[in-house]
Amino acid sequence: MIRISNMNKWYGQFHVLKDINLNVRKGEKIVICGPSGSGKSTMIRCINRLEEFQQGALQVNGIEMIDDIKNIEAIRKDVGMVFQHFNLFPHLTILENLTLGQVWVQKKPKAEAEALAMKYLERVKIANQANKYPGQLSGGQQQRVAIARSLCMAPQIMLFDEPTSALDPEMVKEVLDVMVELAEEGMTMLCVTHEMGFAKKVADRVIFMDAGEIVEENTPDEFFGNPQTDRLQLFLSQVL
Numbered sequence: 001m002i003r004i005s006n007m008n009k010w011y012g013q014f015h016v017l018k019d020i021n022l023n024v025r026k027g028e029k030i031v032i033c034g035p036s037g038s039g040k041s042t043m044i045r046c047i048n049r050l051e052e053f054q055q056g057a058l059q060v061n062g063i064e065m066i067d068d069i070k071n072i073e074a075i076r077k078d079v080g081m082v083f084q085h086f087n088l089f090p091h092l093t094i095l096e097n098l099t100l101g102q103v104w105v106q107k108k109p110k111a112e113a114e115a116l117a118m119k120y121l122e123r124v125k126i127a128n129q130a131n132k133y134p135g136q137l138s139g140g141q142q143q144r145v146a147i148a149r150s151l152c153m154a155p156q157i158m159l160f161d162e163p164t165s166a167l168d169p170e171m172v173k174e175v176l177d178v179m180v181e182l183a184e185e186g187m188t189m190l191c192v193t194h195e196m197g198f199a200k201k202v203a204d205r206v207i208f209m210d211a212g213e214i215v216e217e218n219t220p221d222e223f224f225g226n227p228q229t230d231r232l233q234l235f236l237s238q239v240l
């Protein structure tokens with residue numbers, strides 16, 4: 001589903017991604033962790049072209065990421081993204097947040113879009129809030145809305161960038177539960193998160209990034225139980 005080959009990216013003089021290689025198969029769940037500033041967000045944002053890279057190659061679901069709007073749009077159709085700060089439209093209701101893309105991007109009739117929106121709102125256990133505005137919901141509820149909104153666009157791959165790190169502790173579980181369900185249904189997922197319980201439960205592979213490089217990559221058992229590099233040992237001692 002995703003092939004990243006020798007990807008390099010610079011912000012001006014700053015070399016932020018260094019020779020990144022990563023292949024993700026259909027249905028695989030990858031957890032990415034690493035210190036702040038190591039390039040995790042930059043890497044996953046390259047996958048749907050929220051960021052550009054200067055060297056290397058990227059293929060998503062067989063489509064080459066090149067500087068052509070047709071390819072970029074085709075890739076974005078397949079890729080959903082959930083951010084740390086939800087990014088809901090504050091002036092639209094929850095239901096309108098979920099139908100906007102379906103109606104304007106996918107050109108669906110409103111009634112059909114609303115039916116699908118309600119289906120996903122039920123799945124994330126929040127259908128009774130459909131007519132409220134984002135500001136009237138808790139952080140955990142808003143993040144579940146953001147996940148449902150993404151699913152309405154029928155993505156084949158979901159990218160999560162620290163989806164629980166802006167939440168109060170008591171709300172983390174309700175969001176992780178939704179992510180675990182999605183994983184169990186077979187979604188291809190890349191999740192930047194330091195939630196080690198989640199990683200152990202669903203990840204096929206855990207990746208450690210540091211200073212723009214993939215330093216280590218392993219099954220969760222080996223990754224946490226038998227870290228190979230000093231850098232990962234130090235990181236784990238700080239976060240666990």
Ligand code: ADP
Nearest residue numbers: 011014016034035036037038039040041042043
């Ligand atoms: P992470 O998600 O692992 O915390 P990021 O990918 O956000 O790391 O950032 C990696 C590095 O790139 C950091 O040093 C950050 O300051 C820098 N950076 C991120 N975005 C930009 C930008 N738009 N312009 C310049 N530097 C940036």
Ligand code: MG
Nearest residue numbers: 040041042161
């Ligand atoms: Mg980040």
